[in-house]
Amino acid sequence: xxGITTIPFIGLTDIDKAKRARKLGVDFLEWICEYPHCYxxxxxxxxxxxxxKISIEDNIEYSVHSTFVExxxxxxxPGLQEESVRQVKKCxxxxxxxxxxHVITHAGSMPLIPRSVSEDTIEKFGIKDVRKMFLNVSKTRxxxxxxxxxxxxxLLCVENMHFDYEFCNSPTEHLFILExxxxxxDMGHANIxxxxxxxxxxxxxxxxxxxxxxxxxxxxxxxPLGKGNxxxxxVFNVIGDNYYSYEPRITNINSVNExxxxxxxxxx
Numbered sequence: 001x002x003g004i005t006t007i008p009f010i011g012l013t014d015i016d017k018a019k020r021a022r023k024l025g026v027d028f029l030e031w032i033c034e035y036p037h038c039y040x041x042x043x044x045x046x047x048x049x050x051x052x053k054i055s056i057e058d059n060i061e062y063s064v065h066s067t068f069v070e071x072x073x074x075x076x077x078p079g080l081q082e083e084s085v086r087q088v089k090k091c092x093x094x095x096x097x098x099x100x101x102h103v104i105t106h107a108g109s110m111p112l113i114p115r116s117v118s119e120d121t122i123e124k125f126g127i128k129d130v131r132k133m134f135l136n137v138s139k140t141r142x143x144x145x146x147x148x149x150x151x152x153x154x155l156l157c158v159e160n161m162h163f164d165y166e167f168c169n170s171p172t173e174h175l176f177i178l179e180x181x182x183x184x185x186d187m188g189h190a191n192i193x194x195x196x197x198x199x200x201x202x203x204x205x206x207x208x209x210x211x212x213x214x215x216x217x218x219x220x221x222x223x224p225l226g227k228g229n230x231x232x233x234x235v236f237n238v239i240g241d242n243y244y245s246y247e248p249r250i251t252n253i254n255s256v257n258e259x260x261x262x263x264x265x266x267x268x
Contacts, residue, residue, distance in 0.1 A: 213246065
């Protein structure tokens, strides 16, 4: 399955985004619930019904990437942690309303205060592994979100990240979170923290969705395939059949078509 995110369709109505994606010949569209793409709270029941109808009539599937900017389901502040979970649930509900099959979410990160305090100070509170403590918070909240997604028949998929303070930036940590969850494998993020093919091999049985983009191993550039240094053929060979979602940063449609052509040749 080959898909694309809503990034190339910035500025279009939600209905036109779905129709334009189908004209590109992709199998599915990944809705990004973040500015300037869409917010579930701003999408009416009528629009949701129309999107579901387009999915059925035009034979295009949907996935949904939950809101993530400045959210943290492992937040130190209980109120902000709860609000982060609530925002993800809104995205899951949106996914259910439009008939999406996957919701992509982040596992959160080390809160700012604990990661800026010395280990000696933290140990005074009787905490030996502060990162593990917040990882367990994330895992608990993800269980809650997964159970909520199950009510809609949706697979909740957790994405690997690339900053040091973010959770799931290594195969070991990703597998810890994925014990009862499914994975989104972001090949660009993996190229910053590890060898993408080796990372993919370690979590292969958990992968239900793949974010496709390239970079040069240092920054999350979201380049077209072949413009960075990722051996993407090796990555695709490891993963095999899956949901491959091209996640471009640029909106040049010619560039988008070039990467989609590579995907069709290798995994379509």
